[in-house]
Protein backbone atom coordinates (compact mmCIF):
# COMPACT_ATOMS: atom_id res chain seq x y z
CA UNK A 1 0.00 0.00 0.00
CA UNK A 2 1.37 3.42 -0.92
CA UNK A 3 1.52 5.93 1.89
CA UNK A 4 -0.15 9.26 1.16
CA UNK A 5 1.71 12.23 2.52
CA UNK A 6 -0.66 14.70 4.08
CA UNK A 7 0.76 18.19 4.12
CA UNK A 8 -0.90 20.64 6.45
CA UNK A 9 -0.74 24.34 5.74
CA UNK A 10 1.48 26.43 7.98
CA UNK A 11 -0.68 28.85 9.94
CA UNK A 12 0.85 32.20 8.92
CA UNK A 13 -0.21 33.74 12.21
CA UNK A 14 1.98 31.30 14.12
CA UNK A 15 5.14 32.41 12.33
CA UNK A 16 6.45 35.53 14.00
CA UNK A 17 9.71 35.82 12.09
CA UNK A 18 10.39 39.49 11.41
CA UNK A 19 12.77 40.39 8.62
CA UNK A 20 14.47 43.62 7.69
CA UNK A 21 15.60 44.82 4.30
CA UNK A 22 17.18 48.05 3.16
CA UNK A 23 16.33 47.53 -0.48
CA UNK A 24 18.46 46.52 -3.45
CA UNK A 25 21.57 48.45 -4.42
CA UNK A 26 19.90 49.71 -7.60
CA UNK A 27 16.39 50.84 -8.43
CA UNK A 28 15.46 48.23 -11.03
CA UNK A 29 11.77 47.25 -11.00
CA UNK A 30 10.88 44.47 -8.60
CA UNK A 31 8.90 41.27 -9.13
CA UNK A 32 7.50 39.59 -6.00
CA UNK A 33 6.51 35.95 -5.56
CA UNK A 34 4.42 35.17 -2.47
CA UNK A 35 4.70 31.51 -1.44
CA UNK A 36 7.17 30.38 -4.07
CA UNK A 37 7.40 26.78 -2.77
CA UNK A 38 10.24 25.17 -4.71
CA UNK A 39 10.58 28.18 -6.99
CA UNK A 40 9.90 26.78 -10.48
CA UNK A 41 7.76 29.75 -11.51
CA UNK A 42 10.01 32.53 -10.24
CA UNK A 43 13.10 30.73 -11.59
CA UNK A 44 11.67 30.97 -15.08
CA UNK A 45 10.89 34.68 -14.64
CA UNK A 46 14.41 35.23 -13.35
CA UNK A 47 15.77 33.47 -16.41
CA UNK A 48 13.78 35.82 -18.64
CA UNK A 49 14.27 39.07 -16.74
CA UNK A 50 17.51 38.64 -14.84
CA UNK A 51 19.22 41.61 -16.47
CA UNK A 52 16.39 44.08 -16.00
CA UNK A 53 14.70 43.26 -12.68
CA UNK A 54 15.17 42.55 -9.00
CA UNK A 55 13.19 39.76 -7.33
CA UNK A 56 11.69 39.29 -3.88
CA UNK A 57 10.59 35.81 -2.83
CA UNK A 58 8.60 34.94 0.28
CA UNK A 59 8.18 31.39 1.58
CA UNK A 60 6.90 30.42 5.00
CA UNK A 61 8.07 26.79 5.00
CA UNK A 62 11.57 26.81 6.39
CA UNK A 63 12.78 23.76 4.44
CA UNK A 64 11.55 25.20 1.13
CA UNK A 65 12.92 28.66 1.91
CA UNK A 66 16.31 27.13 2.73
CA UNK A 67 16.38 25.47 -0.68
CA UNK A 68 15.39 28.72 -2.38
CA UNK A 69 18.21 30.55 -0.60
CA UNK A 70 20.60 27.90 -1.88
CA UNK A 71 19.26 28.07 -5.47
CA UNK A 72 19.62 31.84 -5.65
CA UNK A 73 22.73 32.33 -3.50
CA UNK A 74 24.77 33.72 -6.38
CA UNK A 75 22.14 36.18 -7.55
CA UNK A 76 22.55 39.70 -6.14
CA UNK A 77 19.18 40.67 -7.58
CA UNK A 78 17.19 37.92 -5.82
CA UNK A 79 16.27 38.09 -2.12
CA UNK A 80 14.52 35.19 -0.39
CA UNK A 81 12.66 35.90 2.86
CA UNK A 82 11.66 33.09 5.20
CA UNK A 83 8.46 33.61 7.17
CA UNK A 84 4.96 34.97 6.75
CA UNK A 85 4.84 37.20 3.68
CA UNK A 86 1.94 39.18 5.13
CA UNK A 87 3.77 40.09 8.32
CA UNK A 88 6.92 41.12 6.43
CA UNK A 89 5.49 42.63 3.28
CA UNK A 90 5.79 46.26 4.32
CA UNK A 91 9.20 46.02 6.00
CA UNK A 92 10.63 44.42 2.84
CA UNK A 93 8.89 46.37 0.09
CA UNK A 94 8.45 49.88 1.50
CA UNK A 95 12.24 50.51 1.75
CA UNK A 96 12.49 49.52 -1.93
CA UNK A 97 9.79 52.02 -2.85
CA UNK A 98 11.45 54.69 -0.72
CA UNK A 99 14.73 54.14 -2.50
CA UNK A 100 13.06 54.78 -5.85
CA UNK A 101 12.17 51.31 -7.13
CA UNK A 102 8.89 50.31 -8.65
CA UNK A 103 7.15 47.19 -7.40
CA UNK A 104 6.14 46.04 -10.85
CA UNK A 105 4.31 42.77 -10.24
CA UNK A 106 3.21 40.79 -7.21
CA UNK A 107 2.36 37.14 -7.87
CA UNK A 108 0.08 35.29 -5.48
CA UNK A 109 0.00 31.94 -7.17
CA UNK A 110 -2.17 29.21 -5.71
CA UNK A 111 -2.11 30.45 -2.12
CA UNK A 112 -3.30 28.25 0.73
CA UNK A 113 -7.10 28.59 0.63
CA UNK A 114 -8.09 28.52 4.33
CA UNK A 115 -11.72 27.69 3.59
CA UNK A 116 -13.31 27.96 7.01
CA UNK A 117 -14.85 31.29 7.93
CA UNK A 118 -12.86 31.45 11.14
CA UNK A 119 -9.65 30.93 9.16
CA UNK A 120 -10.23 33.71 6.64
CA UNK A 121 -7.79 35.99 8.39
CA UNK A 122 -5.06 33.48 7.57
CA UNK A 123 -5.58 34.06 3.85
CA UNK A 124 -2.85 36.12 2.27
CA UNK A 125 -5.36 38.59 0.81
CA UNK A 126 -7.49 39.40 3.83
CA UNK A 127 -9.20 42.57 4.96
CA UNK A 128 -6.52 43.70 7.42
CA UNK A 129 -3.78 43.14 4.86
CA UNK A 130 -5.62 45.14 2.20
CA UNK A 131 -6.28 48.04 4.60
CA UNK A 132 -2.60 48.16 5.50
CA UNK A 133 -1.05 47.68 2.07
CA UNK A 134 -3.34 50.23 0.44
CA UNK A 135 -1.75 53.01 2.47
CA UNK A 136 1.71 52.57 0.97
CA UNK A 137 1.79 50.34 -2.12
CA UNK A 138 2.20 51.96 -5.53
CA UNK A 139 -1.01 52.27 -7.51
CA UNK A 140 0.51 50.97 -10.74
CA UNK A 141 1.77 47.77 -9.14
CA UNK A 142 0.09 44.84 -10.88
CA UNK A 143 -1.19 42.14 -8.55
CA UNK A 144 -1.68 38.70 -10.10
CA UNK A 145 -3.84 36.22 -8.24
CA UNK A 146 -4.23 32.64 -9.51
CA UNK A 147 -5.97 29.71 -7.86
CA UNK A 148 -7.81 26.50 -8.59
CA UNK A 149 -10.13 27.14 -5.62
CA UNK A 150 -13.39 28.67 -6.88
CA UNK A 151 -14.61 29.68 -3.41
CA UNK A 152 -11.34 31.39 -2.57
CA UNK A 153 -11.40 33.21 -5.87
CA UNK A 154 -15.00 34.38 -5.51
CA UNK A 155 -14.60 35.48 -1.91
CA UNK A 156 -11.37 37.31 -2.68
CA UNK A 157 -13.07 39.05 -5.57
CA UNK A 158 -15.94 40.06 -3.29
CA UNK A 159 -13.53 41.43 -0.67
CA UNK A 160 -11.61 43.41 -3.27
CA UNK A 161 -14.84 44.91 -4.57
CA UNK A 162 -15.92 45.82 -1.04
CA UNK A 163 -12.65 47.74 -0.81
CA UNK A 164 -13.41 49.59 -4.03
CA UNK A 165 -11.03 47.56 -6.18
CA UNK A 166 -13.24 46.66 -9.10
CA UNK A 167 -11.23 47.11 -12.27
CA UNK A 168 -9.80 43.64 -12.41
CA UNK A 169 -8.86 41.81 -15.55
CA UNK A 170 -9.70 38.13 -15.73
CA UNK A 171 -7.67 35.81 -17.90
CA UNK A 172 -8.11 32.19 -18.84
CA UNK A 173 -4.65 31.23 -19.99
CA UNK A 174 -1.50 32.16 -18.15
CA UNK A 175 0.44 34.75 -20.16
CA UNK A 176 3.61 34.14 -18.18
CA UNK A 177 5.19 31.68 -20.52
CA UNK A 178 5.58 29.26 -17.68
CA UNK A 179 3.46 27.39 -15.17
CA UNK A 180 3.76 27.16 -11.45
CA UNK A 181 4.25 23.63 -10.12
CA UNK A 182 0.81 23.71 -8.57
CA UNK A 183 -0.78 24.99 -11.78
CA UNK A 184 0.82 22.22 -13.84
CA UNK A 185 -0.46 19.58 -11.42
CA UNK A 186 -3.97 21.02 -11.44
CA UNK A 187 -4.10 21.35 -15.21
CA UNK A 188 -3.10 17.75 -15.61
CA UNK A 189 -6.16 16.68 -13.65
CA UNK A 190 -8.33 19.04 -15.73
CA UNK A 191 -9.13 21.43 -12.86
CA UNK A 192 -10.20 24.92 -13.80
CA UNK A 193 -7.82 27.73 -12.93
CA UNK A 194 -9.17 31.14 -11.91
CA UNK A 195 -6.95 34.12 -12.62
CA UNK A 196 -7.16 37.86 -12.19
CA UNK A 197 -4.99 40.98 -12.24
CA UNK A 198 -5.74 44.18 -10.41
CA UNK A 199 -4.26 47.39 -9.03
CA UNK A 200 -4.84 48.77 -5.58
CA UNK A 201 -5.98 52.35 -5.94
CA UNK A 202 -5.59 54.21 -2.66
CA UNK A 203 -8.35 56.76 -3.09
CA UNK A 204 -11.04 54.10 -3.25
CA UNK A 205 -10.24 52.61 0.12
Ligand SMILES: C[S@@+](CC[C@H](N)C(=O)[O-])C[C@H]1O[C@@H](n2cnc3c(N)ncnc32)[C@H](O)[C@@H]1O
Nearest residue numbers: 012035037059060061084085109110180181182
Ligand atom coordinates in the same frame (compact mmCIF):
# COMPACT_ATOMS: atom_id res chain seq x y z
C1 LIG B 1 -0.19 25.71 -2.70
S1 LIG B 1 1.46 26.18 -2.61
C2 LIG B 1 1.72 27.02 -4.17
C3 LIG B 1 3.15 27.16 -4.49
C4 LIG B 1 3.52 27.93 -5.75
N1 LIG B 1 3.14 29.33 -5.68
C5 LIG B 1 2.89 27.29 -6.96
O1 LIG B 1 1.99 27.88 -7.54
O2 LIG B 1 3.29 26.17 -7.31
C6 LIG B 1 1.43 27.56 -1.48
C7 LIG B 1 2.82 27.96 -1.01
O3 LIG B 1 2.73 29.19 -0.28
C8 LIG B 1 3.46 29.10 0.94
N2 LIG B 1 2.80 30.03 1.89
C9 LIG B 1 1.57 29.89 2.41
N3 LIG B 1 1.27 30.94 3.19
C10 LIG B 1 2.34 31.76 3.17
C11 LIG B 1 2.64 33.01 3.78
N4 LIG B 1 1.77 33.61 4.58
N5 LIG B 1 3.84 33.57 3.53
C12 LIG B 1 4.74 32.95 2.72
N6 LIG B 1 4.52 31.77 2.11
C13 LIG B 1 3.34 31.18 2.32
C14 LIG B 1 3.34 27.63 1.31
O4 LIG B 1 4.33 27.19 2.21
C15 LIG B 1 3.45 26.96 -0.07
O5 LIG B 1 4.79 26.75 -0.43
